[in-house]
Amino acid sequence: MVVLKIRDQPPLLKAIFSVDPEEVRALIFKKEDVNAQDNEKRTPLHAASYLGDAEIIDTLILSGARVNAKDNKWLTPLHRAVASCSEEAVQVLLKHSADVNARDKNWQTPLHVAAANKAVRCAEALVPLLSNVNVSDRAGRTALHHAAFSGHLEMVRLLLSRGANINAFDKKDRRAIHWAAYMGHIEVVKLLASHGAEVACKDKKSYTPLHAAASSGMISVVKYLLDLGVDINEPNAYGNTPLHVACYNGQDVVVNELIECGANVNQVNEKGFAPLHFTAASRHGALCLELLVCNGADVNIKSKDRKTPLHMTAIHGRFSRSQAIIENGAEIDCEDKNGNTPLHIAARYGHELLINTLITNRADTAKRGIHGMFPLHLAALSGFSDCCRKLLSSGFDIDTPDDLGRTCLHAAAAGGNLDCLNLLLNTGADFNRKDSFGRTPLHYAAANCNYQCLFALVGSGASVNDLDERGCTPLHYAAASDTDGKCLEYLLRNDANPGIRDNHGYNAVHYASAYGHRLCLELIASETPLDVLMETSGTDIMNDSDVRAPISPLHLAAYHGHHQALEVLVQSLLDLDVRNGQGRTPLDLAAFKGHVECVDVLINQGASILVKDFTLKRTPIHAAATNGHSECLRLLIGNADLPSAVDIQDGNGQTPLMLSVLCGHTDSVYSLLNKGAGVEAKDKWGRTALHRGAVTGHEECVEALLQHNANFLVRDCKGRTPVHQAAACGHFGVLGSLLHAAQSVQTLPPLADNHGYTPLHWACYNGHDTCVEALLEQEVFHKAVGSTFSPLHCAVIHDNEGAAEMLIETLGPTIVNTKDGKDRTPLHAAAFTDHVECLQLLLSHNAQVNCVDAFGKTPLMMAAENGQTNAVELLVSSAKADLTLQDAAKNTALHLACSKGHETSALLILEKISDRNLINATNSALQTPLHVAARNGLTVVVQELLAKGASVLAVDENGYTPALACAPNKDVADCLALILATMMPVSPCTPAPILPFSAINHYTTSPSKSVTFDSLPVLRSEHTSYCSFNNISHHDGFFKDEELNDSDSETY
Structure with missing residues (x-):
């Protein structure tokens, strides 16, 4: 707030401060601006309200003064009047509809101001106009908080009578009683307690009113709260009791009261500190320490880092308190967790008097502390020469090293205090002594740039x-x-x-x-x-x-x-x-x-710009482009000897433009393009900068390339364009830019890569729905182009239901029965991979559930053979797939499920079979499902087959029954047949079984065992046994050719 001189103010403001209503009226009559603002946006009405002159306030408002004008602190005239405790001014302002809910920048209303300034009569005028007296300010404090803090008993009583919430808390969860206790307003505390305030309430850090009163030394409040029975040893969030807090703040009267009322003098907090630790450290804790020691406080109690109260006196230099602790039995050479004694600590912080006291009480000057250092090391390192003298006078060997071989002279040289260094040199310290790292004191002085120490050591003869x-x-x-x-x-x-x-x-x-x-x-x-x-x-x-x-x-x-x-x-x-x-x-x-x-x-000094490194064969131009350093690029290209330097290629044929695009450095891309970089340059894989932008998805880089007429139809060694790359990687923004550029071409050529895959194939395969939608908006992608493994096949094989649905909606439901090179429909693909949602989608659009591929297999057979139980269940239950169908090897779905050991799938199929002929159906090897199930050890399936009437006497082409099919090889089967023939002689009516001497092959080679799909390159590791695309590698693929090789074919 700026205090302004009255003589420099406008006449109207002078008249207001002179409390001259007539002069005010005269000036207003002369058209003086009643809403004029000073540099803090205060109006004449603010001034009149501050002075509390009702007549002038009324005159100003009637003359057009804005009653709710706000200054730069958002204070209104009503705030000013209340702060001045002017009831008459408040009444006039309220009569003219002053806003009682106006808030300043601290969110304080006029009621907050009244409560803080003991303006009881003003508050009485405000309260009836308020709907809520518990409105909080920015700190979460209500008017009751402010009244309690200020100790205004009558105001507190008024607020409570008007419904103020006695237990309302601010943003630190502190209540009115916390503030009253802290400020020592005993009558307010009593009034709040009598109205039901919680006397043991806690704020966010678990401070109680007793903690608050103890910290500020309010003994009357402490006694009153103790009389009410609050827990005297209640810890806060840090484990500190009221006694801890009182000791830390040096409130000896409160400490005495707490001890007399039974406070635990040895209770420790979360860090293991007792009240005695706090008194030893605090500025005003001398009397508190005496009280604690006299009442049984343990002078050797250790914190979690093993510091005693004596350590605390050493840290803070509390000389007199250290004497008191020592006189009461403190251990002189006790060690903390680092091995430091109080003498180490006192030396570290340069407390000479404390060092005297400790040495007088026989502290061990040769005791090792952290890293094996002695107190003299720490005093020298910290530059306390007087402390060094005290420690030297005790007869300490000056060249004794610490655990790292460093003497006190090393420490002094590192610390840089010349007095300490000269003291040690004059005492005979060895200036050429080396530590465990082979360093002399001169090394440390040089490393820390301690010139005076270095000067002294060299002058003393240090090497x-x-x-x-x-x-x-x-x-x-x-x-x-x-x-x-x-x-x-x-x-x-x-x-x-x-x-x-x-x-x-x-x-x-x-x-x-x-x-x-x-x-x-x-x-x-x-x-x-x-x-x-x-x-x-x-x-x-x-x-x-x-x-x-x-x-x-x-x-x-x-x-x-x-x-x-x-x-x-x-x-x-x-x-x-x-x-x-x-x-x-x-x-x-x-x-x-x-x-x-x-x-x-x-x-400028002639360094070569186009020199290439040994590994990637890159130049400095490539290096700058990789990290997007546009200014460096400008300098390098501008000073290159060759005009074509901007398109210089590395070992993989990559230009600086390609690297900038790859890393998404738009500024560098524009710099290179402005320098004439070629957008059509190709690397050794035939990829341009635009291919890289499409893969990485850097839209701004792609836009820059397209603005410079980059060819979006250029193909790499795999026949893929940037459109393929953007679709495969799901970069919708880049794909949109490329498709927009495609509008400039009257007729787009077929966008199929070397394996027949279009961008739509890629987007569907990887499940990029937004890209699929964008591509389907282009008429060119409505035509069946390229691989017979259609986009719908690609979508369902990877469970991309959204893409599949868009394809069907756009291209029509007839595509659900599209066949690939092996006559497999999308339903085959979905069944193969057990994607139930896609199966349901296809079936809902009338996909043919019993269509067969080139090997005679239906989708059910494919699901059964691969153990896809969810697909099997859907196809046999909901889709009513024909279970009697046989493939080229005359295997039914039941044969195929049993042949691969898929017990659950086989049971699902059996559940729907009641026909014994189907139970005993044979394949081309004359094997029944019982033969196959028995051979694979499917006990539950065998049991179910037998229950449904499976024949145990059926023989396959080798003459074996299901029992003999269990044999692991031909010889075992023959032996088992001979044994069975001996055990159970055949009836004269029944011819004995003839055992063939030919090899028994339970799984003869047949078309059903070597079915392959059309040659398809690898795209992903999943489902490679069905079909797959070649994966578009992201960044590394541009540098590793071997990662881009396609496999010739995949089988399942």
Whole structure:
């Protein structure tokens, strides 16, 4: 809110603040604007309402002032009048229909304002006009919340008498009694309790009114709530009791009251902290701590991370409280979960007085903490020199290492405090001592750019060229981390060797390049030319893998986008086309990452643009196109030596345009097209950029290609157009664009691929209903073109009922009996795959249930042979399929179900058979269903066949009965026949069975055992035994030719 000076305001506003009604009337008579607004949108009526002058308010309203005008905080004049507790002003405003439900930006109504400002008489005027006194503001608080918070007893009483909900809660689930308790309004708390408020209610974090009163130290409310019998040890969502909260806030009077009333002084919260932990840490907890200790609090109680109250005093530096805890028996060297003692913690945070107290009480200065570090390590690392002195004076061995071999001098060098470092050096610390990683203190000082420490260590004689386990010197680390170059410069001046390589072959130049430190590179170059350091960098960089880096500094700077470092490097290194292991140049990496400045630097210095890598044979132009870096593309193509660079092909024949479309980079696509990229270019599979857009579904890229007259009918090596690809992948938007472009062609050629499949086949097969609908809107797809395996076959074989229904509705019901190359109808396909919904759809359109294919098989036979029980049940029950029909090998559906061991299917068929002739029907091998069922061990089926009168004496072409058909081979069958003949001598009237010596073949080779469909290429792995398409691979298919091969034929 802005406070304005009266002398700078309009005359009308001056008259209002002067409370001069006559002057106001005179100014209004002179046409002064009664609705004028200041810069906060406050009107003269707001001012009059704030002052509470009823006469001026009435005059302004009668002169046209808007009674419900809102300022920029959405406050109305009624809000202002109520805030000023002006009953007369409120009455006048209400008389002129002021909105009692108006809300400000905090959603507060005039009643909220009245409740917060103790405007009881104003509230009395407002309440009768309100339909609801429980309206909440943005924080969910009602007028009762505001009255309770402000402690206005009379207002609370008024609101309760007018129906205010005493247990209404705000957005934190806090009720009026929470706020009254927190503010210590005891009379309001009593009034609320007497009217039925829940005294033990909880907010969202389970704070009770007792928690609230305890936190703010309201002892009278605490006593009153305890007298009402609330649970003194009730935890909140964090496990904190009222005692925890009181201790944390240093409310010693409340703590004393809670303890006297029986609060558990050792109750822990969710993290295992007791009230004593809180008093040890809080700013005002000294008296609370004394009260807890005197009343049995455990001074050695540990939290879940094993911290004691003494640890807490060490963290926060509570010196006097640490003494009190120690005097009451605290363990000095207790360890937390990291092994740190209070002395470690005090050293870490630099609490010198606490360190004195702990050492005086015989704390172990040689105790190991986290990573085996001593307190002196932590003090040195954190840079507390006075603490270091205290710890050194206790006789500690200064060169004792931690678990990682680091001494205190390592810690001081890493921490960067010169006083600590000098103290340790003067005490005799070994400055060349190496840790477990082979690093000296100088390595740490250089890595952390601690110039003063580095200066002191070198001045003390530290070796500047010592190698760590990775083969790095301090100069390597300085090159990687030193932005201003001071540390690196000092090391170079003290004979640091920039040519030393680490275990991977990288020297300081590589490190500075990788981190983009131009100044470091310039300093190194001023000492030794970079080309000398790199030992004639270029292609030689890969000659000796033992000593040379796998990539050059140019690669590192280019990849990470450090163009300033690159500028230094290109001035010294001769070969800008140096390659890494994959044959990629620095320009390739810069273009791939989209670092325009690096690309510009390298091009200006003569880097080759059209050089190809070793693996994919791609150029930097391909790299930029793959990731959609349009600006890099502009630079590369604009500076290429060849005009045809925009269409340069990689090892798979792909152009930059193809890669941009494949990855959906629309801006790059337009950039390439504007540079003249050819839209008709083909890769080695005959696919164009448009094929890729159709597969990936990038509509904007496809639109760009079509705008540049891309041929949507171009065919790849499989004979597929972009229309095929879009339909197969279900990209409706792309398909729509292609079909719209097709309108420019007077007569579309037949869109069948090399295997006879049209886009409609593909869309139906993959179940893309929207694409099917779009294709059917085109007359050209109404004609039967291509493979006899029709789109309807494709739809039903993959249970795409929606596509199938659209085909029937559009092309007519006659298509349900269309036959493929093996005379199979869509009903055969649906039965083969057990797609009941599609079966029902086809049957509802009069599909011929008993039609046979080239091998004499009906849909029922196909379902039975493949064990498709749902299809079998539908066909024998609802469709009334003819069970007497036989295939070319004279097998019935029952024969076929038994031959494949499909017991459930066989039983479903048997359930509908009552004719004994059909039960004993024989196939071309003279086998009855009983022969076949017995041979396959179908016990339940055999039992049912026998019950229905199946003959046990029927013999097949080999002379075997069903019993002998159970034999696993010819010899066993012959033996079994001989045994049976001996056991049961034949009647003179019955000729003995003659056992043939020819091989007994229960499943002779016949047409029924080698039925195949027409040659169909593979599309999916499912149902390959029936028929399938060749799958359209998505992205990888453009690069892997072997994935696109079609199998010659599939059998089932």
